[in-house]
Amino acid sequence: MILPILIGFSLLASLSYADNVFNYCVGDLSSPTGPSGYTCKDPSKVSADDFIFTGLRVAGNTTNTFKFGASPAFAPQFPALNGMGISMVRADLGVGGAVPIHTHRVAELLILVKGTVIGGFIDTNNRAFYKTLHEGT
Template sequence: MILPIFITFSLLITSSYANSIEFDYCVADPTLPHGPTGYSCKDPTKATADDFAYSGLRTPGNTSSMFKSGVSLAFVAQFPGLNGLGISMVRADMAVGGAVPLHTHRVAELIVVIEGTIIAGFIDTNNTAFYKTLEKGDLFVIPPTLEHFQVNVGKVPAAVYASFGSANPGVQAVSNSLFQTDLPTEIVQKITLLDRAQIKKLKMMFGGTN
């Protein structure tokens, strides 16, 4: 358990960061302005050990969603000590038959299965699907920006940890982008070839309008 997680983080701490470091740390202060380079730094004299510890991945995520999965984030917004370090992590839990639906991030992702049996995969820009059945302890890497997914294909709940080479890798789910927004149904029809009734049903399920 510990070794795969240690390897996951080690791979994401790049030599370029180590060679360019000018401060010991830059704990995020969400009350100050932030931009493309990250959050502004908290006054270092006010930093505490709590800024560098996070317990949000201890417990399984809520799998009562429509996809029977739940994701717990350890991005910079939840874990201020990550600011500027170029690393972050999530925990994804899937009930039996559950899935983490198609989504993307700005950076590469490395997952390690901690419980159960899943299929993990991504689709490249040539529309080639790469997917693999993974067991506890297995790893799978997903290149930046590509649509990817995980599906629990086992007989027990499954869980994975995923690490990223960014403190704020972002996430965009395909289904949410289409059906949780105010993008007009007529446009969704044109770009998906779904019928109007199905789109309206999905917008109702996801909370979208128009």
């Protein structure tokens, strides 16, 4: 229960800027997507539900080769993230699981809820940064 509230509050707080004016561009999922996301939904059709996402409570399916499952929160699942350069994913790993090598065009934040995992990344100079993460880190 607290996670959807926290995500909604964090998103609203991140939308504010100077003059304490809120600005947003909720994605119109019926329009084509471009390099900066979807076109903005008509503001008269925007509702509070556009700023709340509860899909991260759903565990990903880990019955595969990598023992890895994901529940994404990108603009198609969470239209309020449209054009913000933010994405969220609930990643579930089975014992011995691994996340396949992949790339991001946005920042990534890991919060480990249960277990221990090695997390990290490789920069554009091919330098690896990694650390063993424990619950709560």
